Amino acid sequence: MEVSGDHLKLMVKTFRRECHRIIQSERTTIHGADGMLMVLQLAMAQVNKQQGGEFKVALSDVLMAWKQLLLDKLHLPPPNFACLENYDLILEAYESFLKRSNTVDLVDIFSMYKQLRVDSDPEELVSSVQLFQFLSGRTEASELQESTVPSTPSSxxxxxxxxxxxxxxxxxxxxxxxxxxxxxxxxxxxxxxxxxxxxxxxxxxxxxxxxxxxxxxxxxxxxxxxxxxxxxxxxxxxxxxxxxxxxxxxxxxxxxxxxxxxxxxxxxxxxxxxxxxxxxxxxxxxxxxxxxxxxxxxxxxxxxxxxxxxxxxxxxxxxxxxxxxxxxxxxxxxxxxxxxxxxxxxxxxxxxxxxxxxxxxxxxxxxxxxxxxxxxxxxxxxxxxxxxxxxxxxxxxxxxxxSPEPLTKRIQSRLDLLKPKVRERVIRSQFACTYKDEDELPLNRVLDFPSTSQVPTCVHPAPKFKTTPVVDEECTSDMEPTDTAKPSLKSPNKEQSRVQQGATLGPGSGNAQNRDAGPSSRKEPGIKTQNKANKRKQVESDQYGGSENEPPQKKQPTSVSVKMPAKNVSKASNKKKLITGQAKLTSFFRV
CATH class of the missing domain: 1.10.486.10 (PCRA; domain 4)
Incomplete structure (x- = not known):
């Protein structure tokens, strides 16, 4: 006796009407025969994968497990062939997939109908044998034979x-x-x-x-x-x-x-x-x-x-x-x-x-x-x-x-990728505090930066001469008026401008020797004492005259006698010989 479609529909309608009594979600969907078979195939492949094999399953094994599953859930006599090795694991995976997907199969509907039916509903619409015949299709042998027969182009x-x-x-x-x-x-x-x-x-x-x-x-x-x-x-x-x-x-x-x-x-x-x-x-x-x-x-x-x-x-x-x-x-x-x-x-x-x-x-x-x-x-x-x-x-x-890289190299490459990159420090000049970058300088760096009166403004100061003329203190005091007066007679305009320029620059010039001058030189009004650099300028002007490009003239003897060794004088005069235009460049870089 074949199962009637109307009986199955009435069974499903009863389930929909009373399912809220045993199921939490009303939107539970039902898997038909094809859906049940596809879920069983996935469950068997998953079990094979867990047992150390591949995520695959043979079609013959699926059909054997399908028949055993229907007989087991419908409480019918077991099949005449041997049970599958991992049938318990397959059944567990099958039920887990249905529960996770909020779905049920037709066998579950058949089992719940006995609990959900009311007095007005018929006691048994479909028997277990009828449902088994409906789900199995009753044509398993013929289907396997048809699948092995080679098909023609039309078929x-x-x-x-x-x-x-x-x-x-x-x-x-x-x-x-x-x-x-x-x-x-x-x-x-x-x-x-x-x-x-x-x-x-x-x-x-x-x-x-x-x-x-x-x-x-x-x-x-x-x-x-x-x-x-x-x-x-x-x-x-x-x-x-x-x-x-x-x-x-x-x-x-x-x-x-x-x-x-x-x-x-x-x-x-x-x-x-x-x-x-x-x-x-x-x-x-x-x-x-x-x-x-x-x-x-x-x-x-x-x-x-x-x-x-x-x-x-x-x-x-x-x-x-x-x-x-x-x-x-x-x-x-x-x-x-x-x-x-x-x-x-x-x-x-x-x-x-x-x-x-x-x-x-x-x-x-x-x-x-x-x-x-x-x-x-x-x-x-x-x-x-x-x-x-x-x-x-x-x-x-x-x-x-x-071949994949070793595990140690992959871990190290991952750590290097996650490690924060260190930003390289850029070498900056002494005026780096005036730059505006993304990361500002700390306040102590700005406050500890010395002022221009403490450090030379020139990055490369003028070289110091190793040998300098030794002058007695008495002679220095006597020579100051004569030295200042002599250049004024030769070239008063140029020498006066140079003296005024040196006076305006004062201690703020880039020469380190200006800082050696004591506070007494700043307190006295007027320029009575000069540092060694100014004296060197006077010596150059006395030796070569007022103009830098004119040929040097012989220095006239003065009444003041200077105690200086002859060897040192000759060495100093040799070192003070300049080429044309070098004095102007030297004075420019000193400023």
């Missing part, structure tokens, strides 16, 4: 078109499922890169790791990252080393598309109009850039038209049921367990229609060819990679073109 083209239509239909329902249950990881996996958003296996692997680290769903890992980038600001934005930063463009496009669907769901109150608008938006995204003769374009057109008609029919059925059951009850007071209770009213009726549509899809008969469903050779809808769950959940292999 291959038909199977290819049916695969594309099945994949396109799955994408439509995955988008609608995300609007009802955002925790459905399988729905996000099938829609992440369809249409193409340059989010391949590496992007999905990074999202999966982020979700595992934060113990969240894939959808929440994607949306939280994009929201933090858009609205978090500099303080709350993810770090530059976050792997998801490499996929900002694709993830932003995906979240933006879902936001558009959520906006349609919240703004349009009529479920029929809203559902038609949602299906049209998904269809436009799938057929964008495709021609009329493309297989994906044709499958999207047919699926969109079918879903629009079914949404309108479901809305009319729910509207009639609500009018008959809500007599004497105020519609302004929804039940405590109603969808979106105590939140925005927009989209509540549309979500109910979408949930009924998803439940009907879960009750469809299983795929006749398990190889087409579980094979990694899925039709390409995104233009980059297939939509097979096993391929996406498998982490990409490391490129073996070159």
């Amino acid at each position: 291959k083209s038909r199977s290819c078109s049916s695969q594309v239509k099945m994949a396109v239909r799955r994408v439509f329902f995955s988008y609608l499922s995300l609007l009802v249950n955002s925790k459905n990881d399988m729905a996000l996996t099938l829609t992440l890169d369809v249409p193409t958003r340059t989010l391949g296996r590496q992007a999905f692997t990074d999202i999966k790791h982020a979700a595992q680290n934060n113990n969240t769903s894939l959808f929440l890992a994607v949306t939280s990252f994009v929201r933090a980038i858009q609205l978090g600001g500099k303080g709350y934005a993810p770090t530059q080393s976050d792997p998801l930063r490499k996929h900002i463009k694709g993830l932003s496009d995906f979240v933006q598309f879902l936001d558009n669907l959520e906006e349609i769901l919240g703004e349009i109150s009529d479920p029929s109009v809203c559902g038609v608008r949602l299906v049209a938006t998904i269809r436009a995204a799938l057929v964008k850039g495709r021609s009329n003769g493309d297989a994906v374009y044709t499958a999207a057109e047919e699926t969109a038209q079918e879903l629009k008609e079914r949404i309108c029919q479901l809305h009319q059925i729910q509207k009639q049921t609500a009018n008959g059951s809500m007599i004497g009850i105020s519609p302004a007071r929804p039940k405590a367990y109603a969808v979106n209770h105590a939140t925005a009213y927009g989209g509540r009726d549309t979500v109910k229609v979408l949930m009924a549509l998803l439940d009907e899809e879960a009750l469809t008969p299983p795929c006749r060819n398990k190889a087409d469903l579980l094979s990694e050779d899925q039709p390409v809808l995104s233009g980059a990679e297939g939509t097979c769950l096993l391929t996406l959940f498998r982490s990409p292999e490391v490129v073996t073109g070159c």
Whole structure:
């Protein structure tokens, strides 16, 4: 006796009506036979990976585990073949995936119906054997034989078109499922890169790791990252080393598309109009850039038209049921367990229609060819990679073109990258305190800088002569009036200007010898005593005359006798011989 579709629908309706008694979330979605088989394949591949193998599983092993899983959950006699080695781990991984995704399978619905039914409901709609026959398809042997027979070109083209239509239909329902249950990881996996958003296996692997680290769903890992980038600001934005930063463009496009669907769901109150608008938006995204003769374009057109008609029919059925059951009850007071209770009213009726549509899809008969469903050779809808769950959940292999660097070198390179860079100190002149840079000089550096009266203003002072004429103190006092008077007779204008220039400069000149002069030389009015540098200037003017470019003249003997050794005089006269124009340059650099 075959199971009736009406009996299964009544069982699911009873679950929807009373599920708030045992399930926390009302938006729990149901996995059909195909969905259960795909989840089982992922669980087996995960267990194989944990046991030290690869993230792979053979098709024959999946079919054996599928039969054993159905018999075990339906409490039927065990199979006649040997049990799988890691069946307990596989069952645990399978149940964990369903719980994490906020989903249940048809076997769970069958088990909960006995607890949720009321007195008016029939005691048993479907038996365990009938449900087992429905889920298994009763054609496993013939399917395996068909998969081994080589296909002709005509049959291959038909199977290819049916695969594309099945994949396109799955994408439509995955988008609608995300609007009802955002925790459905399988729905996000099938829609992440369809249409193409340059989010391949590496992007999905990074999202999966982020979700595992934060113990969240894939959808929440994607949306939280994009929201933090858009609205978090500099303080709350993810770090530059976050792997998801490499996929900002694709993830932003995906979240933006879902936001558009959520906006349609919240703004349009009529479920029929809203559902038609949602299906049209998904269809436009799938057929964008495709021609009329493309297989994906044709499958999207047919699926969109079918879903629009079914949404309108479901809305009319729910509207009639609500009018008959809500007599004497105020519609302004929804039940405590109603969808979106105590939140925005927009989209509540549309979500109910979408949930009924998803439940009907879960009750469809299983795929006749398990190889087409579980094979990694899925039709390409995104233009980059297939939509097979096993391929996406498998982490990409490391490129073996070159051997990786040793661990010590990688750690050292990472530490060098995180180490703050030391800014090189620039050699500055003595006027560095007047520069304006980003990092200002400390106050003690500015205050400790000596004034111009304490240090010479010239960076390179005039060289000192090793031998200087020795003059007695008595002769110096007698010679001062004569020395000052003699140059005034020869060239009074030039010598007077030089004396006045030296007097104006005073102790502020760049010569270190001026500072040796005691305070007595500054206190006396007039210039009576001169330092050694001024005397040297007078000697040069007496020797070469008033003009620097004129040939030197013989010095006339004076009445004052100077005690000086002959050798020292000859050496000093030899050193004081200057070339033409050198005296002017020397006086310029001294100032």
